[in-house]
Amino acid sequence: MPEKLSHWLMKSEPDTFSIDDLARRPKQIEPWNGVRNYQVRNMFRDQMKRGDLSFFYHSSCPEPGIYGVMKIISNAYPDPTQFDPKSDYYDAGSKQEEPRWLLVDVQFVQKLDKPVLLNTLREHEARLSGLRILEKGTRLSVTPVQPAHWKYICKLAGI
Numbered sequence: 461m462p463e464k465l466s467h468w469l470m471k472s473e474p475d476t477f478s479i480d481d482l483a484r485r486p487k488q489i490e491p492w493n494g495v496r497n498y499q500v501r502n503m504f505r506d507q508m509k510r511g512d513l514s515f516f517y518h519s520s521c522p523e524p525g526i527y528g529v530m531k532i533i534s535n536a537y538p539d540p541t542q543f544d545p546k547s548d549y550y551d552a553g554s555k556q557e558e559p560r561w562l563l564v565d566v567q568f569v570q571k572l573d574k575p576v577l578l579n580t581l582r583e584h585e586a587r588l589s590g591l592r593i594l595e596k597g598t599r600l601s602v603t604p605v606q607p608a609h610w611k612y613i614c615k616l617a618g619i
Contacts, residue, residue: 469604472601503602505538510532513532514530514531516529517593523575527571528568532565532588533567539561576616
């Protein structure tokens with residue numbers, strides 16, 4: 461019996477890395493690096509798996525929202541930026557033999573013709589109750605998305 465896929469919402473600031481940047485990458489693949497939160501690291505390690513799908517969410521911008529869909533194409537592995545002193549994500553306390561931070565590789569699936577903006581998600585809050593991005597104080601860059609929420613947001617997106 462095939463393993464059930466999970467769904468995610470992964471946030472990035474579009475001036476740092478956007479859905480368009482992912483679409484332009486060779487093979488449309490990119491390591492999702494720089495995550496420095498233990499809860500997200502544990503999700504990468506324990507819950508996220510190859511084949512899962514994720515919404516690509518633009519945050520900290522004039523129109524935050526879901527701009528595309530991507531696929532998780534690797535299991536979690538050590539984020540090499542933690543070991544690079546020249547990287548913004550360098551962590552002097554992380555050791556090669558005991559890496560502290562993990563990442564997954566993602567692949568572009570599609571850019572939405574019309575993004576599903578945060579305001580639109582809020583307008584549908586009754587149907588999206590429990591969607592973490594709508595909860596006050598949620599600052600995690602990666603959150604799980606329930607199957608019913610995934611389907612409803614895809615319907616809002618016209619996919």
